[in-house]
Amino acid sequence: MSRRMMLAGSVLVLILAAVSLTALAQGLIEMRSPEVPPAQDGGWLLISAFVLLMVLPFVPGLLEVAVPRDRYPLPIDLEYTKDPRYMGRSARRLLLGGLGDALRDPGRHKVTLSKPEVLEIHDGLNLADNGRLDLLTWVRGDAVFGKGARCEEDIHVDGGVTFGDESFLRSVVAQGDIELGKGVHVVRWIDSDGDIVIGRDSTLGISAASGGSLRLGDGSKFRRLWGSPILTEGHDGAPPKPQVPSAVPRHDATGKTDIDDHVTRHDGDLLLDLVTNDPVRPLVVRGDCEIGDGVVFRAPIKVYGGIKLGKGAVVLGDIFAENDVVLGEGSVVEGNVFTQSAVWLGRGARVGSPARRTSVVARKNVTLGGAAAVYGYVLTDGAGEVACGER
């Protein structure tokens, strides 16, 4: 139906409504005056009222068709793609895009980014202990913030940046390294092209992303982490020894349709305690699964319950779980760890490798033990925390 036809329909309905209302009013007057005999056309007045009440529910919709207020397609960001460093890149792009060349000298400038703001540009910055920064800031060299510093707006640093203990900041994007002292509170995010070191008991807002390594002190709290590697306190930084064999057998075409011809399915709980180097098919456990100490499993595992890896156990494939995933001391997952519940990485556990960055994704909590390493991405919809258990 064309817009024109709908408009014509709307006009028709409105005319009909007007006529009906007039007729109804006339009828009501007649009803209130007993001396006036019932009109000949009282029946048609009734029908008009009936039609009016029947079409009235369509009027809000007709108005929306005639004078649309919400007609556009749902907006889709066609540029969207998963980028763990989206926050930092986006802030940087916004800043650089909002500035003309004339606005790059030190001093204060009025700029319009997502809203009108005042930008303060420094060649370098050294903020004293308990100092306060209330403006959007761009430091074109290195920046040092003393203990207890408080920054209420975003900070862009071209060099490296250091925050003293107990500092408070909204967000920082640095091209150099970032170092946060103990107990630093980040409201939104931090992003660095270099390495990031986080002091104990810091809170990292919604994202901490590094182009290099990301080291986390005990007690750090987080939602998303990105780094290669992400190391927790106690890790010496040495790269892992490559697993032999390291490759997961590919999912081969079997020419058969049933899932049982492609994966090994197990109903109920399962304990895998045999060390095997034979290539195996992907495993689906419809219960809980435990992988014994030192066992190497060479394929992806999906569990309907939870999964626990014993000391030194190795899974070369991905792990998908419905319930909690517990990686025991020194255990290794070369693929991804994904769960609708929580993940706990024990001391010295590792996920991913320098050769293959992967993810730890949990709908509930993620707890990283001491000396743990994740090469790639950590994401939780619940609470993330480093718990080295040494204090």
Added chain:
Amino acid sequence: MKERIHLHRAYKRLAAAPPISTTIFLLLVALCDVLIAVFYKPLLDGFVSQVGQLAALAGVPTAVTHWRFLPVWVTEMPVLDAPASFPSYRLSLITFVLGVLVVVIVPRLRPVPKVVRVYVAFLSLLMTASAIFFLFFPHRFPYDVVDFSLLYMGTQFGMWLLMPIVMGVALSSLPSPVPEKLLVIVATVAYGAVFGAIRYASFLFLLQKLTVLSMAAMFFALGPLIDFVYMVSIYAIYVNIVALRLRDRPEVWRWSF
């Protein structure tokens, strides 16, 4: 300082509804139904009396009679009796011919939107079926005005009882205050009562003018089907209001990534 960053709509949701407010709301909805069920007698009597007055306005004389309805609870249903005309053989024949013509021609009228053609064809089929009945079995037509009234009142009463439930269920998960949602339900039932009264009186008028030939079309095309429309419309307007309000209250949303 804004700590929450609002993410994409894909995994957006509301916090679980507080069980107490949901329970209270559903209990109050049930109470609406209980009130209608308990006070059915004055409600039905008042409704019929109003319809009688409306019918009088249209020059249709009516008389209230009570008929056996259910074995228990609503044992008697007040209904209106009114004069109605019976279709002549000629009127039935003309209706049949016109009905067949409309059924044949309307689906081919390309400029008319197909939805409208389907609805018109549905109406015409009902009229044609009715005409066939009166052409071949005029004396077997099972209804007089009282029967039709009983059918109408039964449906109307059923709607009063079901409307709060349907609307209550539809509104229960929306993030808005309980009194406001109850008001929406009351408004829907009130609209239904006014609309139902005017429709009943109109039907009585039409039965007199257009004969009982149109009874089937009235019941099936203009009956309960239409009640759904205002119910959905009121729901839609309310959701529109809630949606606009939520734009200023982003904190009510929860986000999974």
Added chain:
Amino acid sequence: MVVLILKLYVILVVLVMSVYAIRHYWLTVNRLRGEQRLYYQDLVDDDLPRITVLIPMHNEELVARSSIEAILRCEYPRELMQIIPINDHSDDRTGEILDELAAEHEIVTPLHRHDGLRGKPAALNDALEISRSNVIINFDADYLPNRGALRDLALSFKDPEVGAVMGRVVPINTEANLLTRLLDLERSGGYQVDQQARHNLKLMPQYGGTVGAYRRDLVQAFGGFDPTVLAEDTDLTYRLYISGWKIVYANRVECYEEVPETWQVRSRQIRRWSRGHNSVMFRHFLPLLKSPYLNRREKLDGMLLLLIYLVPVFLLTGIVDSILLFFMGEMQIIESVFVFLFVASYNSFGNFAPFYQIGTASLLDGVSHRVRLLPFLMFYFLLNIWTISSGFFMAVLDKLQSRTAEWEKTQRFRKEDQA
């Protein structure tokens, strides 16, 4: 006896409608208030599977270039990617445009089909033969995916149980007219609420034939897409579930599509869907119930989904039944209440998504005034009853006469300057 049967049938229809109304209410509440089950788009993994993107095209000169360029804009390692646009018996410039694109981009390898069976299933089968990947991603010719769509879809196959994945379809031509706006509402209810809730509840999200992906080896082991089936997507959905595979729904993978702008085109499309879906229903109903891989909840959901295009037939016959009862003088008291019950419930169901489901989807999508168009779904619903029922009867005749339905392409409305 006849009257008793007719009355029992009315009650049966009411019960069927009530089951659907309850199901949709459950899905609605789950989507709005429940925990949302994660999809895999947040995985970041250097090890991505090799993929092939298939785009069937029949006389798509208006959109061929733009849709392939949209795929080329996607972020995915080029060495792991192949695009096969399928020129299926086109007699316009589609083939020429595809060859131009192939000359410009090494990963575009068009398949020209000038003989053999026409239609999407046959075209896909031929393309599967030349595909170099096991993960196949399907797009229709008028679809515009975002840059992350390929990665987000492909990642789901890391899960060893996943046989197929489906993304969300969003109408782009909502401004065209009332019909496109109603279809927008319906899609919103169907994807934002229905599919996501079924994903949350581990029921049976559906593979929809486009903005989706599947494992090639499985489809080929099934014998390929059946060219005699008009709903090859539903057919694959049930083959996979019955064989123990899962389908996941990716609500974040959104893609624009063009919806029909005329009621004629829409009714032809829905009749074709009904015919195809119902033939799939005849084929898979019993195997679904017998499948050793599905639990009771999945079977129930699968059965309700399989019967969804049969429900309007129930309604239509229910109306005819009621009219018969009316003229027999048997439409009294209780039956009249039942009539309202099933009218209310089938109205709330009749458009694949009941009004409360669409209202909830609108809230979640953050839209506002468009929800006021909900009452217009009544007209749309009447049309659906008619066209879906006729599609069902065609499927019955197909079954009885062992005849083959011919593939029919949905007319495009995009203007050349919009392409």
